[in-house]
Amino acid sequence: MAIVEEINDPAGLRKRIRLSNPATLEHICDMECITHDEVFEAVKKARLVQPMWAALSFKERARYMMKALEILIERQEEFIDVVLRETPKPRTQAILMDIWASCDSLNYYAKKSQKCLKTEIVRPHGMLAFMKQLKIVYHPLGVVGIVSPWNEPFFLSINPTIQALMAGNAVLLKPSSVTPYSGKLVGDLFEAAGLPEGVLQVILGDGRAGAALIEAGVDKISFTGSVETGRKVAVACAERFIPCTLELGGKDPMIVCEDANLEVAAGGALSAAFLNGGQVCMAAERVYVMDPVADEFINKVVEKTLKLRQSADGEFEVGAMYWPDQIKIIERHMEDAIAKGAKVLCGGRRNPNLKGFYFEPTVMTDVTHDMLIMREETFGPILPIVRVRDEEEAIKLANDTEFGLSATVWSRSNRRSCKIAERIHAGSVCINDQSITYGAPEAPFGGRKESGIGQVNGDIGLRGFCYAQPILIDRFGGRMAIQGFPYSFKKDKLFQRLISLLWGNPIGRWIAAMRLPL
Numbered sequence: 001m002a003i004v005e006e007i008n009d010p011a012g013l014r015k016r017i018r019l020s021n022p023a024t025l026e027h028i029c030d031m032e033c034i035t036h037d038e039v040f041e042a043v044k045k046a047r048l049v050q051p052m053w054a055a056l057s058f059k060e061r062a063r064y065m066m067k068a069l070e071i072l073i074e075r076q077e078e079f080i081d082v083v084l085r086e087t088p089k090p091r092t093q094a095i096l097m098d099i100w101a102s103c104d105s106l107n108y109y110a111k112k113s114q115k116c117l118k119t120e121i122v123r124p125h126g127m128l129a130f131m132k133q134l135k136i137v138y139h140p141l142g143v144v145g146i147v148s149p150w151n152e153p154f155f156l157s158i159n160p161t162i163q164a165l166m167a168g169n170a171v172l173l174k175p176s177s178v179t180p181y182s183g184k185l186v187g188d189l190f191e192a193a194g195l196p197e198g199v200l201q202v203i204l205g206d207g208r209a210g211a212a213l214i215e216a217g218v219d220k221i222s223f224t225g226s227v228e229t230g231r232k233v234a235v236a237c238a239e240r241f242i243p244c245t246l247e248l249g250g251k252d253p254m255i256v257c258e259d260a261n262l263e264v265a266a267g268g269a270l271s272a273a274f275l276n277g278g279q280v281c282m283a284a285e286r287v288y289v290m291d292p293v294a295d296e297f298i299n300k301v302v303e304k305t306l307k308l309r310q311s312a313d314g315e316f317e318v319g320a321m322y323w324p325d326q327i328k329i330i331e332r333h334m335e336d337a338i339a340k341g342a343k344v345l346c347g348g349r350r351n352p353n354l355k356g357f358y359f360e361p362t363v364m365t366d367v368t369h370d371m372l373i374m375r376e377e378t379f380g381p382i383l384p385i386v387r388v389r390d391e392e393e394a395i396k397l398a399n400d401t402e403f404g405l406s407a408t409v410w411s412r413s414n415r416r417s418c419k420i421a422e423r424i425h426a427g428s429v430c431i432n433d434q435s436i437t438y439g440a441p442e443a444p445f446g447g448r449k450e451s452g453i454g455q456v457n458g459d460i461g462l463r464g465f466c467y468a469q470p471i472l473i474d475r476f477g478g479r480m481a482i483q484g485f486p487y488s489f490k491k492d493k494l495f496q497r498l499i500s501l502l503w504g505n506p507i508g509r510w511i512a513a514m515r516l517p518l
Helices: 036-053 058-074 075-087 093-119 155-166 180-192 207-215 229-240 262-278 291-305 324-339 391-398 412-420 458-463 489-503 506-513
Strands: 003-007 018-019 028-034 121-122 132-141 143-145 170-174 198-200 220-224 244-245 251-255 285-289 343-346 362-365 382-388 404-411 428-431 466-474
Touching: 003 207, 018 382, 018 458, 028 382, 036 075, 036 132, 036 143, 036 251, 058 093, 058 155, 058 180, 075 093, 075 180, 075 412, 093 155, 093 262, 121 428, 132 180, 143 207, 143 343, 155 180, 155 220, 155 458, 170 207, 180 198, 207 220, 207 229, 220 229, 220 506, 229 489, 251 262, 251 391, 262 285, 262 382, 262 404, 285 291, 285 391, 291 382, 324 382, 362 404, 382 391, 382 428, 391 412, 404 412, 412 428, 458 466
Parallel strands: 143 170, 143 220, 170 198, 220 244, 251 285, 251 404, 285 382, 362 382, 404 428
Antiparallel strands: 003 018, 018 028, 121 132, 132 466, 343 362
């Protein structure tokens, strides 16, 4: 996330923003924000071209996805350079989290969307099966607004865009105003792939541009960002009856059982907590380890953490914070925890040897749930570890949060791990790995509680960019309809006898719920 400064414009016609690199503090570029009226014009343009795009077959839409895939592979170095100018992540993360994941998404939805969204023929249950036929048709919503975040600005822009496009929608993509050109890459990519003009438009601006999307009356908002902003989006959408999907923050727990492979679990804890400098919504921000293995686990984690490299270039694992305010949040959480008795085992301060906004990878113990660092999203390279008596205490503490995005469980027993996972109030759980559910396109991804509304990815996410239209067809050409009137007591008695027959005994209930094969 770049350092953002608003540029004074004497004319006051258009807001301008100056962006600087958070790792080197060097100036990147200046950006002009789209105006309110221009957003409305973009929505109008999208509405004009969307019917043409929706009329294409899935195979025709998929050709654009595959062309974009070819171009992304060919121009990956160019795309990596843009991402690294705006985000201080290691090059390896840009390759894996931006290029690799985007290639997978383009290929997956190009191949799978038709099967997921094809018209379904469903046999109704019970007596309806003899009288009716049911078709379910998946129609595109129309024009979709996608508002993407700054922590993974390319992949989290392109992934929902691919799904919305394959479902037949036109898309207006509003990337974060502090990583705008990583998001703009999505528009550049599809333009190079020959996507018809207006089907995808990237609008560059601040929060007012996102608000204008809702005011302009798009047919859905897909938002990824903070809880605070997500709540405002939800309210604005509700006022206009616009459906929305909100993927918000997390305070994800990690449970380490006494039978876990501690070497593997300790390495996993580092990946889960320090990936992207901890600036991942699915980062492990709370670790609960069983007391019998706590000392060994903690020692391994500290030993591995001390070997992590932090830099702005070359080979390194942990980069800078994406923006200055994130350092302030981290320091506030650290000060509160230390004042309340937490112990810092390594790190715990800004890196004095680096120029930009770097915070050292930090491991803490003696933390409790009355500390901010265990209750609020920290979004930084901090790993608080709590000793617990057993899995019951671990589950209880893991659920003691206002968030519910994801979690991880570490044990040699998959059976035990799954039983624990099913009791955690999180949208997704990973066993013996960091939280990577978002990277599995088959898996629906979303949060519970304050971590969001709705799910993205998988069949559920793809269908979320459509409305399912049931079409119920009478098998007798409408002749059943004329039997309704006039009402009579004789008919009443017949219906009541049928009620008793169908639902008044076990055999009848079985018949009433049965669905015959097509």
